Amino acid sequence: MTIKEVAEKFNMTNDTLRYYEKVGLIGPVKKNSSGIRDYSDNDLRRIEFIKCMRSAGISIEVLKMYVDLYAKGDSTKLERQQLLEEEQEKLEEKIKTMTEALDKLKYKIELYKTDKLDKYL
Amino acid sequence: MTIKEVAEKFNMTNDTLRYYEKVGLIGPVKKNSSGIRDYSDNDLRRIEFIKCMRSAGISIEVLKMYVDLYAKGDSTKLERQQLLEEEQEKLEEKIKTMTEALDKLKYKIELYKTDKLDKYL
């Protein structure tokens, strides 16, 4: 699969795909005889995972750590699990924070709708 | 209330408070005779709102728009409501995305815990 196809499939840019490869999140992706990337199924699986985690706000730095641990083999299983568990906690915390903000936002909108707005922001 | 006290209260830095003021999200904050900021209750209310919305990822640009509309008075009520409703939608969407990522993360962690991990990332 070409970079363009992959970019379209995952709704991201070619640049981002090359960038992820440069920082070591994916690949190195195989290139054909004229130096053009040809993404494997495995590459696609990784990209999907990375994309999903990125959309949740997990940093490239953390993802890179995970990928590097994976590359080191089975001996890092526990470490990887712990890393994921930490990210799970952070993510749950973030979702909680955002849900609280959403509630306040909804309350404020209610004030607008019912014209009960006080004099503050 | 001094900048230091406010910063501590809301767990942010003095720099961030001055920055928010510079870009027009709050204030201008009243200064005492020697030029030192003295935050009012109203300032605090605003800071709390801004902080809450920022923690949900609402951009400074959008918050600035809201603040500016507020400053223009009652005639902008509908516009403000619409702005908030748009942000509500975006926020709900973001929470949904993050919840999906969280589910995948949990699933992956389950694989680690039960030692059913396949050969991929």
Next chain:
DNA sequence: ATAGCATTTAGAGTCTAGTCTAAGTCAATA
């Protein structure tokens, strides 16, 4: 009154995560 710490300003610097540019290569098409 002088040391030491907090505050002020303007403006420069930092970090993250891309995004863009320039210069070059390659395959297909007019």
Next chain:
DNA sequence: TATTGACTTAGACTAGACTCTAAATGCTAT
């Protein structure tokens, strides 16, 4: 054969949101 369009690289640039620095001034305690 010449042009077009997609791809390549290294590296510069950008946006957003702070964060830090320097130089000046002010308050407080010794």
